Amino acid sequence: MGGRNPVTWLGSPAFPKAAHEALANTQLRRNLRKATTTIRAKRAEVVSEMADWERLRRAGEAIKDDVLANLDTYLVRLEEAVTARGGVVHWARDAEEANQIVLDLIRAEGTDEVVKVKSMATAEIGLNEALQASGVNAIETDLAELIVQLGEDRPSHILVPAIHRNRAEIREIFSRRMTEKPASDEPKDLAEAARKYLRRKFLSAKVAISGANFAVADTGSIVVVESEGNGRMCLTLPETLITVMGIEKLVPTWQDLEVFLQLLPRSSTAERMNPYTSVWMGVTPGDGPQKFHLVLLDNGRTATLADKVGRQALRCIRCSACLNVCPVYERTGGHSYGSVYPGPIGAILAPQLVGDMHDKQAASLPYASSLCGACFEVCPVRINIPEVLTHLRAEAVEAKGKRTPEALAMAAAAWVFADPKRYEATQKAGSLSRFLARDGWIKRIPGPGAKWTDSRNAPAVPKESFRTWWRRNRVERS
């Protein structure tokens, strides 16, 4: 137990530095602009068809808030339901415990190769890496996850983890790693190569590992939604199925799914309904996996739940609508966030799961936003991401203490604003900057202000502020 939380990647630089590299990547910029612009328009279209979209969002929010407020009750109910239907429930406090549980279960089956359904929870805990270190080969079967895995790369989007790759790069990766190489870089040929590669794995694997989109506490039903059908293969063919699920993925009743199965596909893939929805309850004799294990993962969630403002991040259903509308994500891509959870949701979820604002990389994430609010507008469960961002910024400031140059500058500004006379005197002093200006603009500010003038002119402070003008013309004359 213990150790660092792998939700953020070891060695990742703080956001501004990581973004510096990403912004220079012309291929990434082009891919992301195209992909996000397309998905944004499609999402807007399928959402506009729904007259009751706002009510659905409020329902999604209310159901998840109830789950979070009564998590202890619902988790126990889920455990009972899964156990009653022949499943085995395991509890994992953190990544290390969860990885060990999964490894032990795989070893008990006497295999060293497993197939995987796309899953954020297992990516969060670095399961593949942990298994590999113990000699178990975990094969991603989601096409985009496979591209990331074979490219020895990292995911850059929650739903489309290889969004940063183009088809020429994918062909190169497949050609290098597969015995039957793709015939061309046409999507059809790339998919065919992946299909051949994966079919063999599906047929030989004894164990599959999945995540869960939802788990119904009442019935013990586990739900996975997907587009390709590769997940369905994993969920039905192997003898043993191990599902790793964050403890917040619950819904209380079967009926509640109705809300989320409308919200999720429209928000994530901009589809009215996703092609494959798999639901299973424990074990069914003679049909599908005959052993089912459910690993319930905490990994920072209970600590997040304790935070009144921050806990709303646990409503997230991993749709990635916030990534797709985010103007920061569109330009920096996902790797800049240094976590399996990039974009606006990553900026509030990853630092909370890490749980340590002294971690410079994690503490930089809440600042990776202009607070434009586009994320909150599209979030299907109404997570007020800007609210949580400023809340976490306050925590980051608290952790850094009062002696940083920024804290001193902020204290100085507050001191000036605290007294209107002092403020007016500061305006007068500042107006001397107009002598540095040409045509009313300052082209270069020394010191930290250079970050402004590197790309933008700065307005000179005019000779007379409005308040001085007002006092001279309206107060003293009357």
Place this chain on the structure above:
Amino acid sequence: MSGPRVALFATCLTDTLYPDTAKDVVRLLERLGCEVDFPLGQTCCGQMHFNTGYRDHARKLAESYADVFAEYDYVVAPSGSCSAMVRDIHPDLCGTGPAVEHTYELSEFIIDVLGVEDVGAYFPHRVTYHPTCHSLRMLGVGDRPLRLLRAVRGLELVELPLAEQCCGFGGTFALKNSETSTAMLADKMRNVLDTGAQVLCAGDNSCLMHIGGGLSRLKTGVQTVHLASILASTEEEPWAAATR
């Protein structure tokens, strides 16, 4: 008989860097029959401190705002962002009260309170409008600024492509993540230039300072003008391009 008693909340940025905008708000509101005061006790709404994570400083500024503006019928700010700070955030910091409840962004005040869309303005230029994020998503001003602009004589309004995308200012974001901010600015400027407009209008001088700083650096010849200055401009006293 006098009109409603209106306090101008100039905002620290406009007071200090864009005094002409504040003068234009006074001119406009007086033309529309308001009695305008500028309480000299005002300074800053605390948004910079709040958004950067310095809540204690922000709380003191919010308390001071509540005191300074408590006695007015209306408080009007030429800023969507600062109005949103007051209405959305101040209640969390120090509770609500008359100052918070009577605060309006300029276009809201003109349309919702004064009930006017045609303010009698004249502005014979090709203009495009950038809806600032906080006016759009926090305040929900909707198309009010556009309705006001459409009624301005001589003004040719051209639609800004991808208008609702953030310009990249974001307060201290522009410094802390200056390169990402600049990448966002570049796309905003491209969209502005695509319109062929000579003037970019918005309801927030903060965003205009950022976009205008980029447009002038690149010598694009496009001016940034606050909504208040367009609405204040008349045939008798037309807007004059500033030196910068």
